Amino acid sequence: MKLGAAAAALAEQFRGALAGMLRPMSRRNRPLFFAVLASLTLAPASCTLSEAARADAGFAAGTTVLFQGDSITDAGRSRQPEHADTPNESRGLGRGYASIAAASILTEAAPADVEVFNRGVSGNKVFQLAERWQRDCLDLRPDVVSILIGVNDIWHTRNGNYDGTPAVYERDYDALLQRTREALPDVQLVVCEPFVLMCGAVDESWFPEFDEYRAASRRVAAKHDAVFVPLHSVFTEALAHHPAKHWARDGVHPTRAGAALMAKAWLESVAHSR
Helix, strand or coil: CCCCCCHHHHHHHHHHHCCCCCCCCCCCCCCHHHHHHHHHHCCCHHHHCCCCCCCCCCCCCCEEEEECHHHHHHHCCCHHHHHHHCCCHHHHHHHHHHHHHHHHHHCCCCCCCEEEEECCCCCCHHHHHHHHHHHCCCCCCEEEEEEEHHHHHHHHHCCCCCCEEEEHHHHHHHHHHHHHHHHHCCCCCEEEECCCCCCCCHHHHHHHHHHHHHHHHHHHHHHCCCEECCCHHHHHHHHCCCCCHHHHHHHCCCCCHHHHHHHHHHHHHHHHHH
């Protein structure tokens, strides 16, 4: 398979990261190495990628994939135009699950002209996605829009910086997906379930309210015929293999192992929908 220049560069960085097993790793390659290592060894056996997922979830030539959300999706991505506006650019994809999923999409079997973008913004809630949706989603004309949003909708309420509720979250999310469907009738929507793990900033007081946000995300996914990625359920199952801090030290933001597990779940869910 012949990859585009940006995709080839991303694949080369992953090869370089693996080569670091045999020589001292540079600071730049070290995060990529751990992402690959986590992807290969740290996820539960039940969540390893199927052959279908390794076949890039069936993306056709010319497909544009957009990852959207908050800091979990953002994952330190570069905002510099030469990175953010260039499809498949590793610095523009960040260091989280979106980057790991993109690496699989771009190195397994995808055509050279599949394009992947990341437009996650740290701290965002649903209404903030809506405020930038024209620029950061609709103008890109994506074929696949993946959204992970919700943890800030509850977290910022708990710390007094927002007055949202599960009902507001569902109303705003429903409106956002409806707007997307109207502008992009053929788009494939992917709704990722918000998740937390019981450690760090998260304790029993988050529940049962957090479960209402999870349920709302499932309902809007069903209403708008979106692929649903059950991330909270995936992490709950993963606790049988490793403790919560292994997957997300603060209970919210995934470690490299957590990001790899998320990427696996995303690829599996999208593949099974096709």
